[in-house]
Amino acid sequence: MQFKDYYQVLQVARDAGDEDIKRAYRKLARKYHPDVSQEPQAEERFKELGEAYEVLRDAEKRAAYDRLGARWQAGQEFQPPPDWGSGFEFSGDGQAPFGADDTGAFSEFFESLFGAAGRRGPRRAADAPAPADHHARIDIDLEDALQGAERTITLQSPQVDAAGHVRLVERSLRVRIPAGVREGQRLRLAGQGGAGAGRAGDLYLEIRLRPHRIWRVVGRDLYMTLAVAPWEAALGAAVRVPVPGGQIELQVPAGSQSGGRLRVKGRGLPGQPAGDLYVELQLRLPPADDARAAELWRRMAAEVSFDPRAETGA
Numbered sequence: 001m002q003f004k005d006y007y008q009v010l011q012v013a014r015d016a017g018d019e020d021i022k023r024a025y026r027k028l029a030r031k032y033h034p035d036v037s038q039e040p041q042a043e044e045r046f047k048e049l050g051e052a053y054e055v056l057r058d059a060e061k062r063a064a065y066d067r068l069g070a071r072w073q074a075g076q077e078f079q080p081p082p083d084w085g086s087g088f089e090f091s092g093d094g095q096a097p098f099g100a101d102d103t104g105a106f107s108e109f110f111e112s113l114f115g116a117a118g119r120r121g122p123r124r125a126a127d128a129p130a131p132a133d134h135h136a137r138i139d140i141d142l143e144d145a146l147q148g149a150e151r152t153i154t155l156q157s158p159q160v161d162a163a164g165h166v167r168l169v170e171r172s173l174r175v176r177i178p179a180g181v182r183e184g185q186r187l188r189l190a191g192q193g194g195a196g197a198g199r200a201g202d203l204y205l206e207i208r209l210r211p212h213r214i215w216r217v218v219g220r221d222l223y224m225t226l227a228v229a230p231w232e233a234a235l236g237a238a239v240r241v242p243v244p245g246g247q248i249e250l251q252v253p254a255g256s257q258s259g260g261r262l263r264v265k266g267r268g269l270p271g272q273p274a275g276d277l278y279v280e281l282q283l284r285l286p287p288a289d290d291a292r293a294a295e296l297w298r299r300m301a302a303e304v305s306f307d308p309r310a311e312t313g314a
Contacts, residue, residue: 003078004109006052006065014070018057018164025053051106060090061114063158063166080112086208089136089157091194132201134193140177142212145269146244148179153205175205180270183209183217214242220275222268227284228252243267243277250279258283 007014010024029050030036034043055061064085072078136155144151153175156168173192181187186204193201215222226241236254240247244267252262260281268275288294 001078001108001112003072003074003076004048004052004107005072005074006055008074009048009052010056012056014066015165016056018160020164021053021056025049025057029053051110054106055110055114059158059160059166063156063168064088065113066166067156067168078109083139084113086137086139087153087155089134089155089203091134132194132199133204134201135204135206137206137208138175139208139210140181142209142215142217144177145181145207145209145217146179149177151175151177173203177207180220180274181207182220182269183207215244215277217269220269220271222275222277224277224279225282226250226279227282228256230283230285233257233281233283241279252281256281 007016010021010028012020012024016024029046032039032042032045032049034046037046039045055065067088068081134157138153140149140151143149151174152172154170154172156170158166159169160166173189175187175189177187185207187207189203189205191200192203195201209217215224217223222244224242226239228237228239231237232239232252233256234254236256237252238249239252241250241264243264248264248267250262250264258281262279262281264277264279266274267277286293288297
């Protein structure tokens with residue numbers, strides 16, 4: 001996927017105001033409108049203009065796009081950063097960060113940043129009141145979801161100045177993260193949203209869990225991979241396994257196979273009921289990297305009746 005420089009598409013500077021962007025779009029749209037234009041690839045160029053204008057005319061989309069910085073060049077291979085969108089505060093109904101209407105056709109680049117829901121419907125009038133509720137996505141460590149925590153988070157929200165320039169304004173909030181919070185769950189902070197008619201709106205924080213070095217999270221359950229030696233799998237063994245809050249001794253049954261799964265009840269994310277921990281076995285073979293080890297492997301090959309491909313008929 002290639003990076004799109006929307007400022008270059010509309011032929012405006014990165015600090016262009018709203019009116020500059022509007023004038024540039026109207027001028028180029030007239031030039032490349034496929035019904036009247038004789039320019040080569042007019043239809044494709046017209047679509048690019050519409051997509052660029054869709055982003056740069058909207059304060060929230062533009063501010064989010066600008067967070068990528070100016071280091072990306074048009075046509076450069078691009079993938080959104082892993083933390084794309086985290087800590088960005090936006091207004092609306094919370095169904096999607098940048099809009100709701102699923103109409104029109106936009107590029108893969110656009111949808112990688114804003115999603116299909118970023119395609120806007122009818123634009124709100126300039127003097128219409130903004131929705132009072134605000135939304136943001138925050139990344140937290142799995143340990144915070146397991147134990148609960150209080151954290152200070154920093155959010156960025158776009159504001160448009162009198163000249164039509166977009167700038168990001170930061171604010172910090174102290175947030176209590178309850179134990180057992182799940183991926184995608186929303187925390188409500190009453191009165192911390194935007195100014196509304198009669199009262200301030202609320203702020204909704206969508207939780208995203210950062211990848212953990214040991215455990216993977218599925219709902220309330222945790223999954224991990226446990227390496228076992230061939231003799232532990234064949235004969236059975238008691239092995240130490242990390243669990244949230246410490247370690248336990250887990251019995252690997254005799255005759256276990258690589259890919260087998262053991263369940264430790266109630267050792268996932270806390271809740272009613274608590275999630276479980278699933279331990280997936282992975283056989284690790286000792287290397288035949290010296291004469292003695294190689295001889296042991298040869299003896300096993302000669303003395304143990306075993307055909308790993310018996311089920312395939314090979």
